[in-house]
Amino acid sequence: MQKQFTVEEAFGFPGAAIPCRGEDVPNEFTPEKNDRYVFRKDVLRVFRAFMESEQVALELQGPKGSGKTSLAEQYFARLNLPLLSITAHERTEPGDLIGYYVINDEGKTEFLPGPVTKAAMEGWGVLINESNAMPPGTATSLNEFLQGSAVYIPELRQTIKPKPGFKVICTTNPEDDASYRGRYLQDAAYADRFMKMRVDYMDSEAEEGLLTDVLGDYGHEDPEPMAKSLVDVANRVRTMYKGGTCRLTISTRALVNWAKRTLDFAGIEQTGVNPIYYALDLTVCNHTRDVNSVKAVKETVLQVFGVPEVVEVANAASSD
Numbered sequence: 001m002q003k004q005f006t007v008e009e010a011f012g013f014p015g016a017a018i019p020c021r022g023e024d025v026p027n028e029f030t031p032e033k034n035d036r037y038v039f040r041k042d043v044l045r046v047f048r049a050f051m052e053s054e055q056v057a058l059e060l061q062g063p064k065g066s067g068k069t070s071l072a073e074q075y076f077a078r079l080n081l082p083l084l085s086i087t088a089h090e091r092t093e094p095g096d097l098i099g100y101y102v103i104n105d106e107g108k109t110e111f112l113p114g115p116v117t118k119a120a121m122e123g124w125g126v127l128i129n130e131s132n133a134m135p136p137g138t139a140t141s142l143n144e145f146l147q148g149s150a151v152y153i154p155e156l157r158q159t160i161k162p163k164p165g166f167k168v169i170c171t172t173n174p175e176d177d178a179s180y181r182g183r184y185l186q187d188a189a190y191a192d193r194f195m196k197m198r199v200d201y202m203d204s205e206a207e208e209g210l211l212t213d214v215l216g217d218y219g220h221e222d223p224e225p226m227a228k229s230l231v232d233v234a235n236r237v238r239t240m241y242k243g244g245t246c247r248l249t250i251s252t253r254a255l256v257n258w259a260k261r262t263l264d265f266a267g268i269e270q271t272g273v274n275p276i277y278y279a280l281d282l283t284v285c286n287h288t289r290d291v292n293s294v295k296a297v298k299e300t301v302l303q304v305f306g307v308p309e310v311v312e313v314a315n316a317a318s319s320d
């Protein structure tokens with residue numbers, strides 16, 4: 001059953017009495033809640049406005065690991081709303097979105113509605129991750145759906161009139177950024193139908209708060225200074241990346257993993273490597289053979305943390 005929440009109830013902003021539409025209970029397609037998800041006011045304002053509006057389609061545009069996918073998932077999770085998720089790629093076809101034939105248990109062919117058709121029939125959300133990785137022809141096959149119009153599905157011999165609550169959310173990486181390969185510039189008529197929002201990395205204070213919580217949950221006794229330094233490194237590296245002097249960057253996702261792996265590998269210090277660098281290799285640097293970028297990132301760690309990569313090991317075994 002439908003239920004009206006307030007922004008305070010669903011997202012924890014004290015005193016925010018603004019209403020948002022949800023369900024009283026989740027169903028099997030409602031994403032799992034992550035209580036550590038940080039909702040930014042500016043981002044939430046637009047997302048809520050979209051969800052409450054008559055517009056069907058929203059594009060979340062921003063760099064990898066900035067929280068696009070999780071924003072959509074967590075909004076739906078907090079309001080108990082169902083969301084079907086898929087990730088697009090260069091061989092995604094209209095059928096993958098709208099539906100295709102399968103052989104059923106009786107050996108007969110049967111039309112299986114794809115995630116977009118299913119969401120339209122039920123009044124649910126559908127999340128298409130990396131949507132600009134799919135060919136423009138596939139994207140434009142959604143045009144009627146994106147407008148909320150009734151769509152005739154020949155295989156079903158049926159016209160689908162999307163139910164209220166039907167929303168299509170696409171996440172995209174910047175198409176002008178060389179680190180994202182195979183991203184298409186989509187057709188203007190398709191792009192025109194979307195409400196568009198930028199989701200950049202969160203500000204330092206929010207990111208430090210997140211990292212402090214993550215490290216604390218993970219057993220660190222005094223997480224704040226480490227959280228601050230990790231975020232400081234990330235912001236400096238992001239600036240170098242934007243300026244073109246470093247080909248590596250550090251996303252929020254990478255920061256969370258870097259923090260946890262540093263704690264996992266605390267014992268590696270005994271082999272002569274500082275765990276901060278070891279975990280950074282595992283999370284970010286081992287991806288590339290571009291030694292200059294790796295050097296630039298590691299010099300930033302040295303500046304911020306003030307500890308070198310190589311650790312002096314007391315060589316107790318040498319007398320053996």
Ligand SMILES: Nc1ncnc2c1ncn2[C@@H]1O[C@H](COP(=O)(O)OP(=O)(O)O)[C@@H](O)[C@H]1O
Binds near residue numbers: 038065068069071
């Ligand atoms: N606002 C946020 N609050 C908490 N964690 C976040 C947030 N944004 C990003 N993260 C972390 O980064 C990871 C990647 O986020 P994701 O939404 O998958 O990024 P994107 O879709 O932009 O590539 C999440 O699983 C989470 O650990």
Ligand SMILES: [Mg+2]
Binds near residue numbers: 065070129171
């Ligand atoms: Mg994503």
